[in-house]
Amino acid sequence: MSYQEFKDIFYNGVWKQNTGVVQLLGMCPILAVSTSVVNGVSLGLATTIVMALSNASVALIRQLVPNEARIPVFILIIAVLVTAIQYLMNAYLYSLYVVLGIFIPLIVTNCIVLARVEAFAAKNPASQSAFDGMAMGLGLTAVLAVLGGLREIMGHGTLLSGIDLAFGPSAKSLVITVLPDYHGFLLAILPPGAFITLGCLIAGKNWLNQRAESRQARVEPVASAA
Amino acid sequence: MAKAALMTALNLGAFALFGTALLAFIYNQTHVRIARSVEEEKLKLISQILPGNLYDNDIIRNTKEIAPDPLLGNEGNTTVYRATLKGRPSVAVLEAVAPDGYSGKIYMLIAIRENGEIAGVRVVSHKETPGLGDYIDIAKSDWIRGFDGKSTAQYNDQDWKVRKDGGKFDYMAGATITPRAVVKAVHKALQYFALHRDQLFAGEIR
Numbered sequence: 001m002s003y004q005e006f007k008d009i010f011y012n013g014v015w016k017q018n019t020g021v022v023q024l025l026g027m028c029p030i031l032a033v034s035t036s037v038v039n040g041v042s043l044g045l046a047t048t049i050v051m052a053l054s055n056a057s058v059a060l061i062r063q064l065v066p067n068e069a070r071i072p073v074f075i076l077i078i079a080v081l082v083t084a085i086q087y088l089m090n091a092y093l094y095s096l097y098v099v100l101g102i103f104i105p106l107i108v109t110n111c112i113v114l115a116r117v118e119a120f121a122a123k124n125p126a127s128q129s130a131f132d133g134m135a136m137g138l139g140l141t142a143v144l145a146v147l148g149g150l151r152e153i154m155g156h157g158t159l160l161s162g163i164d165l166a167f168g169p170s171a172k173s174l175v176i177t178v179l180p181d182y183h184g185f186l187l188a189i190l191p192p193g194a195f196i197t198l199g200c201l202i203a204g205k206n207w208l209n210q211r212a213e214s215r216q217a218r219v220e221p222v223a224s225a226a
Numbered sequence: 227m228a229k230a231a232l233m234t235a236l237n238l239g240a241f242a243l244f245g246t247a248l249l250a251f252i253y254n255q256t257h258v259r260i261a262r263s264v265e266e267e268k269l270k271l272i273s274q275i276l277p278g279n280l281y282d283n284d285i286i287r288n289t290k291e292i293a294p295d296p297l298l299g300n301e302g303n304t305t306v307y308r309a310t311l312k313g314r315p316s317v318a319v320l321e322a323v324a325p326d327g328y329s330g331k332i333y334m335l336i337a338i339r340e341n342g343e344i345a346g347v348r349v350v351s352h353k354e355t356p357g358l359g360d361y362i363d364i365a366k367s368d369w370i371r372g373f374d375g376k377s378t379a380q381y382n383d384q385d386w387k388v389r390k391d392g393g394k395f396d397y398m399a400g401a402t403i404t405p406r407a408v409v410k411a412v413h414k415a416l417q418y419f420a421l422h423r424d425q426l427f428a429g430e431i432r
Contacts, residue, residue, distance in 0.1 A: 035357030065241075069234045073241045080245040084252050091256035094263040103356075155357075162366070186400050189357055 006131060013135025019112045020143025020198070021205045026112035030144060031194040033103055035155065038162040040148030041141060043103045048137025050085065050107050054078045055121040055133030062122050074117045082108045112136065143201065150197050155189035157182025268335065268350060272307055272319055274364070275337040275346025280316045281309030290426070297418035299323035299331075299411055306426055315340050315427035318419065321350075324411035328403040329353040332362070336415045340427075343377040347412055352404075359404035369405070372396060378416050386413035 019025055029047075034040045057077050065073045086104045089097040097104075107113065116136050121129035152159055157179035163171045187193045269286060276285070288310070291303045298304065300323050307319035317339050324332040332352040337345035347370050354360045361367035372395060378386075387393025388405050397405040419426070 033356060039356050064237070066230075066234045066237055069238045072238055076241055076245050080249055083249055087249075087252050087256045087260070091259040091263065094267070098267070190400060 005128065009128060009132050010135045013132060013137075014139040014142065017136075017139075018143060018205070019136055019140040020147070021202045023112065023115070024202075025115050026110035026140070029103070029106045029110050030140075030147070031191055031198070033106070034144050034147040034151060034194055034197075035189055036152040036162055037145055037148045037160055039103075040144030043106070044137065044141025044144040046085075046104060047107050047110060047113070047140055048134055050078070050082055051113055051116060051133035051137040052130045053081050053133070054113055054117055056126050056130035057081065058117045058121040059124060059126040059129035070122065071114075071118070074114060074122075078113050078117065079108050112140065147194070147197055147201060151188045151193055153178050154185050154197075155187075155193065271335050271348040271350060272337070275335060275348055276309055276317055276319065277345065280339070280345065281311050283308075283310045285309050285319075292422075292426070295418055297414045297421075299325050299414070308427060317345050318426045320415055320419065322411050322415040324407040326403075326407045326410070327352060327354055328359050328401070328407075329355065332404070332407060332411070334408070334411060334415075336412060338416065338419045340423075341377075342379060342416065342420060342423075343375055344373045344412070344416070346371075347373045347408075349408070354404045355401070359401040361398055361401070362404055362408050369396065369398075370408075373412055378413075378420065383413075386410075 017023055020030055029043060033043045054074075054077055058074055061073075061077075062070075082104060086097075089104070116133055120132045124132070149159060152161065157177065159176040159178055161175050163174050185193075188197070272285065285307050288308045290306045290308060292298075292306055294300045294302060294304070298320065300321065304321040306321075308315065309317040309319070317337050319335055319337045322334050322336050324334065330353045332354070333350040335348050335350055337347070339345050348364055349362050349370065352360070352362065354362065361369050364370055381394055384392060385394040386409060388395050388397040388402060388409055390397060390402055391406065393409065395405065395409045
């Protein structure tokens with residue numbers, strides 16, 4: 001596989017077909033968990049691992065599955081992977097499991113995992129598929145980080161609260177109080193806050209796209225003249 | 227056509243079998259460690275809610291199995307950890323379940339002093355909304371410390387509610403169901419303790 005191919009998959013996953021602000025798939029966990037940066041990034045990374053693994057496994061076995069049975073088989077593979085990860089984390093990374101525990105089963109219900117398996121891994125070789133899962137997951141993580149950050153600042157006036165749960169009590173000093181003496185803005189933490197903030201993010205992404213397009217349109221005639 | 231359907235079914239069955247076998251294997255490899263992690267976490271919590279000057283026995287070994295009771299909200303036998311000071315019972319640590327959390331059951335440890343006062347309460351596990359209902363967790367806020375020192379002698383039945391319902395316990399706006407469930411469960415555990423006090427401390431004390 002060529003470098004260009006990797007680059008295309010990465011650009012596609014992180015920006016062009018971004019799960020959070022373009023494909024708008026898997027909204028339930030995105031809206032439910034993005035109450036803070038730490039929550040958002042944690043779930044994003046867990047989803048990234050599941051997507052890379054499920055894409056790779058499906059790409060490996062895709063020739064063995066009859067077409068009409070593929071969806072149940074794919075869901076089965078995703079559920080097995082998520083449950084296995086949950087067991088392993090519970091046994092070997094207990095403190096992280098305590099933080100992420102409630103989010104992990106949510107990954108099975110995230111339709112973006114199945115969507116990538118069906119749209120990409122079922123037609124492509126394993127390494128490309130694993131990379132696609134990772135790129136899509138990272139794009140989702142980026143959206144969750146920004147969304148979580150905005151909601152956390154608006155809702156609690158802090159950033160990175162709860163980071164000590166992932167990195168131990170010494171990390172508590174990393175918590176940033178953006179707005180001191182802030183009394184909190186409940187709407188930002190509640191589900192409507194998630195919808196409103198996500199709407200603003202989508203608008204922002206579309207605005208950037210349009211600006212890039214119109215700039216290109218202005219540049220092109222000059223280039224053709226030269 | 228029938229043959230194709232059969233092949234598809236067999237294929238699906240094979241994948242299901244393989245997936246189940248894989249999970250069974252991983253479960254087998256990890257469940258002992260998982261149980262140990264949960265136990266360690268529980269002991270860490272117990273040491274948080276039991277002030278060191280209240281006991282001098284080996285609390286981890288001094289346990290008793292008790293039958294399920296609606297006042298504790300549990301379904302199977304649970305363990306009571308019994309603390310003693312100079313050979314006299316001082317604190318009992320009960321496992322209790324609040325069945326009516328916002329998203330399922332809330333598992334708690336409640337330490338009650340011999341005189342019926344609460345020494346401390348901790349949430350062991352819950353599925354409440356992150357960033358909203360999870361302030362019952364000591365890792366997120368000090369709310370749960372509000373139970374320290376409370377008893378049924380101090381607060382009457384009407385007081386054992388969140389302020390919104392006319393009681394004496396604080397709650398955070400936007401998440402009332404969670405603290406309501408916790409307050410109710412703690413109150414019921416105190417009632418259980420009052421009814422079974424002698425039974426809880428009976429038996430050999432180590």
